[in-house]
Amino acid sequence: MSLFKSAAIVSMLTFCSRILGYVRDMLIAATMGAGMLADVFLVAFRLPNLFRQLSAEGALNNAFVPMFSKNQDTVFASHVLSWMVLVLVVFTIVIEIFMSQVMMLLAPGFIDDPQAMDLLVMSGRIMFPYLIMISVVSLFNGMLQSVKRFAFAALAPVIVNIIMISCLLWFIDQGQTPVHTLSVAVTIAGVVQVVVLYSAVRWAGLQIRLLPPKATSDVAVFFKRMLPGIIGGGVTQLNLWINTLLATTLSGAVSYLYYADRLVQFPLALIGTALGIALLPALSRQIGDNQKDEAINTQNQAIEVAMLLALPASAGLWFIAPLAIEVIFERGAFTAANTIATSDALRMYVLGLPAFVLIKLYLPAFFAAGDTKTPVKIALGCLVLNLTLNLLLIGPMQHLGLALSTALTAWVNVGLLVAVLTARKAYWFDRDVLLGVIKSVCITGFMVLVLVVFDYSGLSSFEGTSQLGAIILVGVVSYVAGVSVFGYHTTLIARLKNRHGVKTQH
Secondary structure, three states: OOHHHHHHHHHHHHHHHHHHHHHHHHHHHHHHOOOHHHHHHHHHHHHHHHHHHHHHHHHHHHHHHHHHHHHOOHHHHHHHHHHHHHHHHHHHHHHHHOHHHHHHHHOHHHOOOHHHHHHHHHHHHHHOOHHHHHHHHHHHHHHHHHOOOHHHHOOHHHHHHHHHHHHHHHHOOOOOOHHHHHHHHHHHHHHHHHHHHHHHHHHOOOOOOOOOOOOOHHHHHHHHHHHHHHHHHHHHHHHHHHHHHHHOOOOOHHHHHHHHHHHHHHHHHHHHHHHHHHHHHHHHHHHHOOOHHHHHHHHHHHHHHHHHHHHHHHHHHHHHHHHHHHHHHOOOOOOHHHHHHHHHHHHHHHOOHHHHHHHHHHHHHHHHOOOOHHHHHHHHHHHHHHHHHHHHHHHHHOHHHHHHHHHHHHHHHHHHHHHHHHHOOOOOOOHHHHHHHHHHHHHHHHHHHHHHHHHHHOHHHOOHHHHHHHHHHHHHHHHHHHHHHHOHHHHHHHHHHOOOOOOOOO
16 A cells, blocks of 8 residues: 555545544534633643653654564564553552642643632543553554554544534533533543454454563563653653643633644644654655665655645635634634634644644654654754743733744754754755645645635625635635646656655755
8 A cells, every 4th residue: 555545544534533523622612612611621631632642642653663563563562552551550540649739730820710620630530541541542553554554543533523522412411510521421432442443453463462561672672762752752742731831821722722723733634644644654664674765755755745735724724714713613602702812823823834744744754763862852952942932922922922832843843853864864855846845835825816816806795604615615726726737736646656756866
């Protein structure tokens, strides 16, 4: 299965998940708005996800997939599973005991509101076991990706969204507050994910089970590679924690940033995450076989396709930000003022969208080569930069400063990753790829010009959903037309069909 077919499968299922995610967030916004209840739930939900991204999706997959891809040793995978469950169960018990203190550190803005803090601690205790289940799911996902079973690996988020939507539609009044009910739904979703993904692993012919934890040589290498990833993930999550901490000092800021980020995550997941997931196993095999030029060609192809999609997505999101937030979220408890604050945050995040995508595509080059230390050092530098920008910008820009600092830091992160890879001669830009990116920028400019003309001529006569749909349709059609006028589609297709990838020129 080619890199782009694999990415397409992940993208299609991710698209379904994101659509369901928007339905979920629409219901959350309508039920709880952007006030105290929404902030409490979103902070509590962030806690297990913070540690999930630290231990599972980041460090675990980046260390596990390259090792498991080589010989698909299920005994090795079983030992990793056993150690992971043991550590996480102990860790969960400790966090449950000290949940009050953890929440005071994570959300100091709620300390002066006893009702909000009590609700936050309760919600955190209900949801934190989700960490164990989603970490197990991440391991199963890594196994499935290694054997090119990408469909089931992308299915897990769909399950969470379906269960949470069902809860919001039919059971939201069953708990003491909507926060109670949603917290229980998240934990139930974790259990269902484990069952479904375990079945998928067995169906793929991979036998995995809990064994008495054993420190084999492969397990030792795995944890040695994983440790820098944990530190690096810790830096990233510390970044998010700092943003959350500062956001809790501003009324509604947690919700504004969350809803804005949700729209940014849509193109990021369809483009960056999908290509990144497919890229890591491919690069692992090519680098393992000492096919250096092939690995660089594969990465350049991924970058060219990613920018062809990410640049218009960024410009389009900037253009439709206020209308999109209004159509998707403004109902029930979510007010017009919430729409303005959220759409402004979205525009700040959008400035960094291409960089967010590129980070997803440059990191696999390090992980596939077994280097998890360098991204950590880069992440540490970016942490300092992000914190500095946060403190400088939060005063004059409020929550917008937090979003803008995230975008600016992402671009610095990309520059450092490229500089290191180039210095090692492990990566270089293909001339055709650079020309392709320039064409994508020009075509995106053409699309924006068309949107501006149409917005002031005919699209303003539409309202709400109709206007949003019309703008998106005009944007897509104009971009496709621009690609055709430039003849870029024929050039790109010809290169992607080339069995050996893009011709390397350096």
